[in-house]
Amino acid sequence: MQAVILVGGRGTRLGKLTANCPKPMLPVAGRPFLFYVIEALQRHGVDEILLLTGYLGATFDALIAEYSDELCHLRIVQESVPLGTGGALLHAQKYLAEQFLVLNGDTLFDINFSDFCSTPPPPDGARLALRRVEDASRYGKVELHAERVVTMNEKGASGDGLINGGIYYVHKGSLSLLPAGESSLERQLFPALAAQGKLEGKAYAGFFLDIGVPADFESAQVLIPAQRTRPAVFLDRDGVINEDRHYVFRPEEFAWMPGAREAIRYLNERGYYVFVVTNQAGIARGYYGRDDVDALHHWMQRELATAGAHIDRFYLCPHHPDFSGPCDCRKPKPGMLEQCFADWPLVRAQSFLIGDKQSDVDAASAAGIRGFLFESGNLLDCVKALTS
Ligand SMILES: [Mg+2]
Known part of the structure; x- marks a missing residue:
């Protein structure tokens, strides 16, 4: 099983915290946040990981150097200009398996990866891991009909609902829908796949944390050690x-x-x-x-x-x-x-x-x-x- 982690973003909402450090490398309880994302994958048997780097990409070499005995082999693919979440995947295309997991390096979502990947994604399509939240307005609602995603990114709709959890199981053939250069999975690929009936969604209820804003980064210092400590x-x-x-x-x-x-x-x-x-x-x-x-x-x-x-x-x-x-x-x-x-x-x-x-x-x-x-x-x- 191959997993691709998107770690190239600028992280502007965190202000000066990310002036010298990419968001996934910010320290949480003594380790880079990304360590916990990779650990969750490894626990589920994932042993091939691609890191798609951009902003301050050289920083990720330190992760590999410091945690080489705890983490599996990581391949780094560095983009020279910002390409967005879609463009970053196209840029790394020659390293991609027929189907692969995609994760955002600033989000920890504790799902059963084995269950999520126990059947292949739709041919030339993708599957999204969804999270039910009490207030979906900050994120944008995803509407499901059976297991098919009907609409995405319905911003402004308040109340509880399903949101995109930032974990995808993607069939490589779906990438042909992306334009060359900069592009977005969330704004371009997934809406196009939904329109073709090739986008599935599966809801999970586990721990979910996105460190995109300072308050959530701060609470991660307590919440992540707490959720890792288990019998x-x-x-x-x-x-x-x-x-x-x-x-x-x-x-x-x-x-x-x-x-x-x-x-x-x-x-x-x-x-x-x-x-x-x-x-x-x-x-x-x-x-x-x-x-x-x-x-x-x-x-x-x-x-x-x-x-x-x-x-x-x-x-x-x-x-x-x-x-x-x-x-x-x-x-x-x-x-x-x-x-x-x-x-x-x-x-x-x-x-x-x-x-x-x-x-x-x-x-x-x-x-x-x-x-x-x-x-x-x-x-x-x-x-x-x-x-x-
Ligand atoms: Mg025995």
Whole structure:
């Protein structure tokens, strides 16, 4: 999955804040705002990101330098003159996949990206993520008929309504409707697609913040850390997510447990982080390599995406004491869990683990969280009972 983030704008409404710093690079709780946008994509399995830069474009090199171990590979495409949101995409056309996500670098909208992209956008068209707000007048209303967008940008209409959330799933063929040079997705492409019946809209209710004006930038300092701080569910892999067939490392050997994908989606949508913590001693024993396990986890992530679900990150222990000596990560040791707590802002008291062995539950106890045994049945039923 490819995502394109528009970060080239001048950010004039923020006044002197953006005199020397592009809006997406402004610091929020110690990190550039853009970091949080990219983090949300990565959690959903997006691993190819294009940054379309313009104003003060060299600033973005600092993000890549400072966070290279936390962020996936980012490609920067710099425009030399301002081209607008449409022109920036045309300028980067040779790097674009057949269909791709587009996000605004000054907006954080917490949607289920896997669900949003679980079916392709309309051929030569696009899909918009929409947000319901109490006062749509500042933004412009979007009117839907079934899932088709009928009208956009109806400014001035007060009252509650759906607005453009600034996240799009675009079929590359739609860009042929844009004129050469400077152009706008919002004012040109999307109204044209709506008129042709090729524009879909899908509403999401998650956290939404646009740092375009000073008051919202100020509140972001508190709201973003608060919404990132969440409980986690740690899932053992073999015997919980998939049948334990001993040293599984190929998709053809992998069988999902009943309700596993649905359980993960259920947790995703209730605001839990979902991490896999798995002992993979088959690596120490030489049965398979780390690359094989990583490839299987990529495959799992793609399969989960078709069910609108995702794992936020996979943690594995490749060791076995008889083959690679002692370690701190092999369950029942709590090392993988402690690493998660170091990597993410987690609410420990509401976090818990589900495993199929006593060693899983013991690892949870050692990390000071609750652990539950899942021995048979449907994982969704289990998860619902534990979170009710
Ligand atoms: Mg197990």
